[in-house]
Amino acid sequence: MLVMEVCPNGSLVSYLRKRRGNVPLSEKLRFAIEASDGLAYLEKKLCIHRDIAARNCLLSAKFEIKISDFGMSDDKVIVHDDTLEKLLLEPLKKTAFKEHLRNWRFEHEVFLQKMSVLGVLVWEIYAEGAEPYPGLTRLQTRAKIVVQNYRMEMPRDTPKSVAEVVYQCWERDPARRPEMSKIFRMLKEIGERSKA
Template sequence: MINMEIDELEKELNKTCFHGLLPRADIEPLLRENGSFVVRKTQRNGEIILALSVKWDRRIKHFVFNQDESGMYYFESHKDKTIHGLIDWHMKNGEPVSTLSGVKLIKGIGRQPWLLNHDEIVLQKKLGEGAFGEVHLALYITPSGKRNVAVKTMREEATRHARLQFMKEARIMRKFAHPNVIRILGVAVYENPLMIVMELCPGGSVLAYVRKMAPVPNETKLRFCCEAAAGLAYLEAKNCIHRDIAARNCLLSAKYDVKISDFGMSDERRFIHDDKLRKVPMKWLAPETMQQRVFSSKSDVWAYGVMVYEIYADGGEPYPGLSNLQARAKIVVQNYRMEMPKITPQDVDKLVHKCWETDPNARPSFSEIYEILCKLQKQ
């Protein structure tokens, strides 16, 4: 373990191409050219160590910074008082990091604009709590001013797998730019707790809104459904399967625009097979997911239909009066479908039941759903 004083070490690392606790999956896309490199923290045997990641011969290679009893840093033979000095020596002299690998350091990759410092984030009020951390209202301090944001934190004691999942969520979110999808501002990875910094949605969740404001006008309900479909059509085009579409995961901006949020279970694949179905809300699952553990954009469409039910039921729970197991049995064995609330417009009712077709291929796409709802809004 590096035995330098923490403050001194952080100052030293800021002179290098330091990327904190950013995992390999985030580092590798940054290293495009031969000899490009970054310095990062990683966990090994429960201990935080410093590592060098370098692109060489079309592969990413990783080296640990060694430290002797006197505090000198080294890879093989040459030693230096500082990490910055060690890197600088290898670059200036063209000496490989190790004789066996032949890897040389040519170009350090600077800090990415989406990597934020912890001192730029001031946590204020706790908004919620999850399995691995909390969500806070926070103040994001930038040279141009201050703004209110939402910050998702990862508990320090979380497992390595949980940390990787947390960073995967941020990595997926960074690729999105749509008015109906929550926007990520950056991640703070230089120390614990890890943080995902997002735009704040002061309107709360759609679920909380329709419950609190009931009865909500049908015009507003249709708008919520349409805006959610717009965001989901965008995700569909990006090959992102959300896997947790529900009214609780649709947030409202200050102007009450819908924003798709919570990408903790999302993935960028056309199909996902998940044997365990952990933390998956049963009443939002499509029949093929219940039976074969398969997720796709079409299982998201099914869940969207359940969300539309929630909205028109003023936040009522799906399959009222039925337990998860009872709902599953009725859907799979009896081919049961819920009745939509009586106030639901006929065309919306018809669309929802298309979303609940047993055959995934018979369900509409989100772009088709969005198109249908846009036409209904104009009527």
């Protein structure tokens, strides 16, 4: 059983959409910092959320981010995506690419190992609740990211320092992605510098 506090201010995505054009950059940054803090805690507990998005972040009575909807959570270090593997690899299994397939499978599993999805959540925050990867299904999105190394551009008003953190989250090589605790520290430092 998981007990959470009451969050009377609804989901982050609803809040961003209702206030579109009126969400200060300082508040967007605060949301990103609080979300990364929550994900750093989950990472420390070896919990992979697997569905982190603005719709799954709630706002407390003090408008603080609270991560919710743990229905897809997992305690595995590596999450294997059988659906994506079947879609992408089935046609190639009978060809001479078997070694490539083994390498790709390993890289794909490691790709999901770290929580690169914080970057998408930060994108949603700065896009004020816009739908990420418009026009693509979840499976198409995952395939485009893994096969084509596709990454979204950050919205125009995103501070350069925040965008750089997001792009680190989206590094193709998972070994080059910072741990969530480091991402939290980087965003927190950006927040402290912006107040000075």
